[in-house]
Amino acid sequence: MNVSAWVWGATLVALIAVLAVDLLIIGRRPHEPSMKEAGGWVAFYVGLAIIFGIGVWVTAGGQAAGEFYTGWLTEYSLSVDNLFVFVIIMARFAVPRHLQQKVLLIGIVLALVMRGAFIAAGAALISEFSWVFYIFGAFLVYTAITLVKGEDDGEDFKENILIRWAKRALPLSSSFGDGRFSVVTETGKRLFTPMLIVMIAIGTTDLIFALDSIPAIFGITKEPYLVFTANVFALMGLRQLFFLLGGLLERLVYLNIGLAVVLAFIGVKLVLEALHTNNLSFIHGGEPFHWAPEIPIWLSLMVILGTLAIATVASLVKTSRDKKRDLQSTPQ
Numbered sequence: 001m002n003v004s005a006w007v008w009g010a011t012l013v014a015l016i017a018v019l020a021v022d023l024l025i026i027g028r029r030p031h032e033p034s035m036k037e038a039g040g041w042v043a044f045y046v047g048l049a050i051i052f053g054i055g056v057w058v059t060a061g062g063q064a065a066g067e068f069y070t071g072w073l074t075e076y077s078l079s080v081d082n083l084f085v086f087v088i089i090m091a092r093f094a095v096p097r098h099l100q101q102k103v104l105l106i107g108i109v110l111a112l113v114m115r116g117a118f119i120a121a122g123a124a125l126i127s128e129f130s131w132v133f134y135i136f137g138a139f140l141v142y143t144a145i146t147l148v149k150g151e152d153d154g155e156d157f158k159e160n161i162l163i164r165w166a167k168r169a170l171p172l173s174s175s176f177g178d179g180r181f182s183v184v185t186e187t188g189k190r191l192f193t194p195m196l197i198v199m200i201a202i203g204t205t206d207l208i209f210a211l212d213s214i215p216a217i218f219g220i221t222k223e224p225y226l227v228f229t230a231n232v233f234a235l236m237g238l239r240q241l242f243f244l245l246g247g248l249l250e251r252l253v254y255l256n257i258g259l260a261v262v263l264a265f266i267g268v269k270l271v272l273e274a275l276h277t278n279n280l281s282f283i284h285g286g287e288p289f290h291w292a293p294e295i296p297i298w299l300s301l302m303v304i305l306g307t308l309a310i311a312t313v314a315s316l317v318k319t320s321r322d323k324k325r326d327l328q329s330t331p332q
Contacts, residue, residue, distance in 0.1 A: 001064050003225040011225075015232050018048075038244040045237030052229065066297040067210075067221035068230055072302060074220060074262060075234035077308055078213050080252075081259055082205070083242050089201045093194055099179045103195075104239030109203040114206050117229045118214040123224040133274035136215035140267030143212050147260035157158070163200050170196070212263070219266035220300060251319040258311025262304050269295045 049072055057065035086107060090095035090100055125132045173191040177183050181196045216229045 001060050001225065003223075008225065011229065015229075018236070019112075035244065038240040041240035042237045042244055043245075045240075046232070048236070049233040051071045052233065053179060056226070063273050063297060064223070064226065065222075066301060067223065068226050070297055070301040071161050071220045071226060071230035072233050073301070073308070074216055075213055075231050075260060075303055076268070077255075077304075078209065078216065078260065079234050079238050080241070081255060081308050082209050083245075084224070084255075085209075085240065086202065086242070089198060089205065093198050093201070095195075095198055096123065096176055099176060099195070101239055101243070102179050103198055103202065105241055106199060107206060108235050108238055110199075110203045111206040111210065111235055112232060114210045115214060116228065118229065119224060119227050122214050122218055122224075123227070126222055131274060133219075133270045137219060137270030139268045139275060140219065140263045140270065142211075144260040144264035144267065147256045147263070160201075160204055162204060166197055166200055171196070214302045216263060216266050219270040220297070252312065252315045253318060254311045254315040258307050261307045261311075265300075265303055265307075269300065 053065050053068050053072070056068050086104060090103060096101055122132075169211055170192045171189070173183055173185075173193050175183075176195055178192060179195055182190055182192050184190050213231065214227075217230055221227060221230075272292045273294065275321070277288040
């Protein structure tokens with residue numbers, strides 16, 4: 001896929017324009033969106049992604065479109081998992097409900113910046129060193145194992161060293177106020193609000209999730225343009241999705257297992273691809289492993305869709321049964 005400079009430029013301008021409109025809306029009127037408003041925005045962003053994929057299909061073919069849709073779906077799923085941690089952070093720091101949309105938006109902007117940097121670094125590494133796929137694949141399999149074991153669960157969120165330092169070293173107010181990072185007291189002293197601490201927590205969380213998501217998307221496509229756009233579309237509308245899903249997030253009890261299967265599948269796919277194109281002298285004498293299969297994109301899409309669908313349905317069935325059982329066991 002050969003993407004010209006003007007296509008890159010036009011895409012960046014269009015995406016920045018959409019994001020700027022969103023920023024202006026939330027910046028002018030921080031509020032808790034209604035279900036209708038949140039649903040409209042989510043449908044709008046999902047529709048944009050689908051239309052963009054169709055455009056890729058028309059201009060670059062079905063293979064590229066399949067890679068975009070598969071990457072977008074994978075990144076969207078990982079982003080939903082990111083929401084779980086955002087929920088824990090906002091609950092931990094008691095962020096007022098009307099300010100949560102602002103927190104989510106800034107968190108998404110930070111995620112875009114960090115993922116953009118990781119995408120650039122990852123693309124440069126892959127173009128120079130094909131053996132990077134061994135590292136990416138092993139890392140994704142390891143991440144999948146930690147998800148299954150529960151070591152990467154949002155409920156285990158702990159304040160990192162940067163958060164602890166900020167709380168200890170910075171003069172903090174007890175109130176969020178109007179959501180600014182600092183306020184001036186009546187005596188003229190400037191204090192930082194808890195919003196700054198929340199942003200540090202969100203930013204460091206974004207960094208950790210970027211470490212997972214970028215190897216995953218490179219396991220689907222090596223085209224930086226598709227990697228970048230899939231990530232951007234996966235993050236757009238995420239804050240509205242938070243309010244739309246509401247309590248449903250807590251019902252997706254098997255999402256981590258589903259994501260673990262997806263990440264393990266992509267990790268194995270990366271390792272197989274590294275074996276198929278092996279040129280490391282200390283592995284098999286630098287010769288490729290011709291028996292290693294190349295997994296087609298249509299199969300990847302089917303596996304990812306099927307896994308996420310099963311995890312979602314199983315989660316809803318389990319929580320529904322648990323709720324019914326609890327009601328039956330409650331004394332009348």
